[in-house]
Amino acid sequence: MNTTTPSTRFTHSRTVIATAILGALISSFAAVCGAADSTDAPQAIVRYGDLDISTAQGVAVLYNRIRSASEGVCAPLDGNDLNSKFHAKACVRRAIEGAVAKVDRPALSALYAAKYEVQQPAKLLTAERR
Numbered sequence: 001m002n003t004t005t006p007s008t009r010f011t012h013s014r015t016v017i018a019t020a021i022l023g024a025l026i027s028s029f030a031a032v033c034g035a036a037d038s039t040d041a042p043q044a045i046v047r048y049g050d051l052d053i054s055t056a057q058g059v060a061v062l063y064n065r066i067r068s069a070s071e072g073v074c075a076p077l078d079g080n081d082l083n084s085k086f087h088a089k090a091c092v093r094r095a096i097e098g099a100v101a102k103v104d105r106p107a108l109s110a111l112y113a114a115k116y117e118v119q120q121p122a123k124l125l126t127a128e129r130r
Contacts (some may be wrong), residue, residue, distance in 0.1 A: 070095035
């Protein structure tokens with residue numbers, strides 16, 4: 001014997017649909033918040049027009065400026081606990097990595113790779129046959 005009336009089934013269906021819509025709205029809101037966080041990340045401008053980055057000394061000065069700016073931008077993450085220190089260090093590394101990639105100079109990339117013990121991608125050199 002079916003004890004469910006048509007109005008009870010309708011109410012149950014509306015509840016399921018409302019729950020699904022609410023879940024979709026909540027997940028889309030979380031995605032929007034995550035996207036806003038990534039674009040609203042603190043930034044710093046590092047100027048290097050006064051440097052000759054074709055020299056090792058110029059590259060070293062630029063790297064130190066990038067590192068210093070990254071530490072400044074990520075300083076608010078550095079708290080007294082181990083977890084926040086870990087996040088601050090990761091932030092500094094990502095910021096330096098991003099700046100080095102943006103400058104896109106082999107000497108600067110090599111310096112970054114040496115500091116963080118990162119392997120640089122190998123370049124394939126081919127001899128031209130005539």
